[in-house]
Amino acid sequence: MVSNKGFSLKDQLFNVEKVRYFAGLFYVADNDFDAEGFEAEVMATMLDLELKARMNLISEVLENYLPTAFPLAAERIHAALPPPLDPTKTDDDFGLFVLGALGEYVARNGLNDLPVALPLLREITKRSSMEFALRHFLNAAQDETMTALEDWVQDDHYHVRRLVSEGTRPTLPWGLKTGLKASDPMPFLDALHADATRFVTRSVANHLNDISKKDPALVVDTLSRWREMESQDKDELDWMTRHALRTLVKKGDKTALALLGYHDQPDISVSDFNISPSVTIGDTGAISFKITASRDENLMVDYVMHFVKANGSTAPRVFKLKKLALKKGQLVTIQKNHRFVKGATTFTHYAGAQRIVLQINGQNFGEADFELT
Known part of the structure; x- marks a missing residue:
């Protein structure tokens, strides 16, 4: 039973209604999909699990209802996808978290089919962000995945552009660690810092804040360089700078404070x-x-x-x-x-x-x- 002890994020994001919706997507695309069987198998154990484990369970059960051959399964997933999130929005449009199970499925089954798996992740992330799944690909096939991200930086949909930054963050909450160096995604951030969408620029600022915990100089130098480039609106870049430097400011970092216009020895x-x-x-x-x-x-x-x-x-x-x-x-x-x-x-x-x-x-x-x- 679902706990009644106040608000529960895991029960809000993963419950019987969300699982039924998820199964219904596949049933609408293919009436042979056993939506009732899928729902029953997931719900038999899901409510005993924590949030991330619920997502993993849905992806694992899905393996019992899709073809074993990944290219065929990918076709079924693509056909079941709901419409993309509104491309005219600029912020706070995360999509349904239950769709993250699709990314886990792709990561579990598609690492050996990159030409199929990576474009599929690109499509899914237009409905629900795929940063957790992307990190599996960065670890298994870094060069190929980074090459794909070079194209995604220019994607028309801002969720895809955001994924490039969010998926390559050094310390993504709940996310796998990657073998990337802090400087590896910097060409992506150089391009994305000028994005017109706050959803993207917030990710870029959070990415820099992650880096600042180990390489403060790289972050301060990068923000200084972006100021000189003048590719982003001044007010937006000022906001990004404050957000990116928040950890360094709390530590009293002199170079960070100076970039924000504060003397380190105020009179x-x-x-x-x-x-x-x-x-x-x-x-x-x-x-x-x-x-x-x-x-x-x-x-x-x-x-x-x-x-x-x-x-x-x-x-x-x-x-x-x-x-x-x-x-x-x-x-x-x-x-x-x-x-x-x-x-x-x-x-x-x-x-x-x-x-x-x-x-x-x-x-x-x-x-x-x-x-x-």
């Missing part, structure tokens, strides 16, 4: 930096301080909480606070209430001595200790 003074000395988990702590600028300054103001972990050690966590453009001599007072959430599923607070650090343009401008109870 400011900070006073009266405080946080509530004692806060109960579940309540809020009041943070306050004053900043005075000795010259015109662009400031990126963050704070870093050094939280106590279960083993007694501490771990930093950066929180974005405010962006400021101060004039010489200007004084601002900043106040913030930080809630120490109790019972969150993604993070657990532990009682004890904690520390907060005020970080401005990547530099430490004050510290304070407080107690969580």
